[in-house]
Amino acid sequence: MFQRVRSGSVKWKVFAYFAAFTLVILVLLWLFQVFLLDFFYRTIKVNEIQSSAQDIAEHIEDPDIKARLEGIAQNNQICIIVADSLGNQIYSEDATPRCKIHWLSNWDLAVIFAGTVQRGGNYFEQFEDDTYNIEINGERYIKNTASPEAMIYARIVTLSSGQRLLVLLNSMISPVDSTVQTLRIQLTCVTVVMLILALILALFLSKKISKPIVGINEAAKGLAKGNYQVRFQAEGYQEIRELAETLNYAAHELAKVENLQRDLVANISHDLRTPLTMITGYSEVMRDIPGENTPENIQIIIDEATRLTTLVNDVLDLSKLQSGTLDLAPEKFNLTESIEEILQRYVKLTDYEITFHAQEEVIVNADELKISQVVYNLINNALTYTGPDKKVMVEQELCEGKVRILVKDTGEGIPADKLKDIWERYYKVDKAHKRAQMGTGLGLSIVKTILELHGGAYGVESTEGAGSTFWFELDIVNVLPLAEQEEDSQ
Structure with missing residues (x-):
């Protein structure tokens, strides 16, 4: 195998x-x-002999031309002859043995001069055998030099006096085989x-x-199969380490979500089972036992049905908010007055002591219905967890163009390591808390989502044994003194 x-x-x-x-x-x-070695070698030699001829032509009348010719000949291994139109040599430098041009007579140089003039002042030829030849007036002039392969370059240079000179260069091409x-x-x-x-x-x-x-x-x-305890080794290159750390974080968050989903099943099962059991039980009692069809029993059925409605509404609201299908309808409204109306309803329905402290009437631009949900959920949370004194305090503060609403309870407080988790769905700090079992675990998550949609800040401060303070902030549109409000109402 x-x-x-x-x-x-x-x-x-x-x-x-x-x-x-x-x-x-x-x-x-x-x-x-x-x-390509031979090709590059020949190309370099051709460029070398042509650039040397250009250098000589530019400095032919310099006083130190003799020294310059010697330098060019020795550095580039090039033979040089400067001659007039009759073939008389003015300068001559012999840098290599068996140089082709130094075998030439004055007549040969004169012929080359004439041929170069006919070709426009420049003449170049490579010899792959031992014969030098140049065509003049339709006839080919042939000279056997018995030399190795070479290159000859001729150029006509005109002096300032009008005299024309022949610059003839010869460079040998060594075999590279x-x-x-x-x-x-x-x-x-x-x-x-x-x-x-x-x-x-x-x-x-x-x-x-x-x-x-x-x-x-x-x-x-393993993570894809649901093993959220898997750990990715952060080793190797930086990008791989960062990928491992990101996947570890994702695994941690997925594990947290799975735990929250388990809590959801447990909470929803309990919250659904209890009111349904109560409704079924009291309905059967009222049906089977004469005299039990009392207003008290009917009110119990109504209360339990209300609990079911609240649970379903919370789940639907959170789903719509987080999916983005529920649009905000912002408008200017009196936040202080809205909170007072909400608290008046609680005073009529509960035996808890709820106080509200505000020194101004504050106008904000927000979705009034959604902000009222925030207030309702924060107060419900405070009522659930407040201490035996049954006190809940609501305060309004103004600071740098923002209004802050604080909801305080006198309960047991929240451990510092759990403060960051209380805004998650279905999370409950104390599952053994008797009144806490009545909640759905969705209230604070709804608060968080609504405030984030409004761009408002929110948070919680808590000390174990001394209660908790939940707060949120909104931008102020206008502030009206309470006195002015009272005068307007009279």
């Missing part, structure tokens, strides 16, 4: 890339060092060594690069 190598594997793709890169480098080495053969042997050895080293390096790097990725991939498969 053998394991088939996956074509999409990171390890083998990286290996293939390194191997391909090595092959490209070797092909380029062979191409430039062996096959032996050099190519030497390079071929060397490159063969280098190719073998580089291939071996490249394969080893490619295997090492592909394994090193792919190992953390493969590990993360395997761990991700």
Whole structure:
């Protein structure tokens, strides 16, 4: 049995890339060092002899022209002759043995002068045999020099006096066959060594690069199957470490969501079962037992049905808010007056002591219905968790163009390590709290979502054993003194 190598594997793709890169480098080495060596060599020599002729032409009348010619000849291994139209040599530099142009007579130089003039003042020729020839007036002039392969470049230079001179240069082209053969042997050895080293390096790097990725991939498969306890190893390169940390965070959040979903099932099951049981039980009593059809029993059924309605409405409201299908309808309204009306309803329905402190009437621009939901949920939360004194305090404060509403209770408080979790759906700090079991666990999440849609700040401050203070802020549109309000109402 053998394991088939996956074509999409990171390890083998990286290996293939390194191997391909090595092959490209070797092909380029062979191409430039062996096959194109003669071409590059000849091109460089041609450019060298032409640039030397240009240099001489530009400085032909300089006082130190003799020294310049010597330097050009020695540095570039070029033979130089400067002659007049009759072939008389003015300057001559011989830098290489068996130089073609130094075998030429004055007559030969005069012929070359004439031929160069006919060609427009420039003449270049490469000799691949031992014969020099130039065409003049339709006839070919031939001169056997018995020299190795060479290049000859001729140029006519006009002096300031009007005299024209011939600048004739000769550069030898050395055979590169032996050099190519030497390079071929060397490159063969280098190719073998580089291939071996490249394969080893490619295997090492592909394994090193792919190992953390493969590990993360395997761990991700476990995460996809619901194993939220899996941990991704943060090792290797920076991007891989950051990916591992991100996936660890995602696994942690998914585990938290799963726990919250379990709490949801437990809470919703309990919250649904209890009122349904009460409604069914009291209905059966009223049906089967004479005299039990009393207003008290009917009120119990109504209260339990109301609890069911509240639960369903909370779930629907939160779903709409978080899905973005519920649009806000902002308008200017009196926030202080709205809170007072809400508190008056609570005073009539509960035996809790609820106080409200405000020194001004505040006008805000927001969705009045949604903000009233925020106030309702914060007060319900305070009523659920407040202490035996049954006191809840609501305060209004103004600061730098914002109004802050604070809802305080006198309950047991919230541990510091749980403050960040209370805004999550279905989260309850104390599942053993008797009154807390009556809630759905959605109230604070609804508060958070509505305030975020309004762009308002919110938070909680709590001390264990001393109660909690929930607050939120909105931008102020206008402030009216209470006295002015009272005068307007009279």
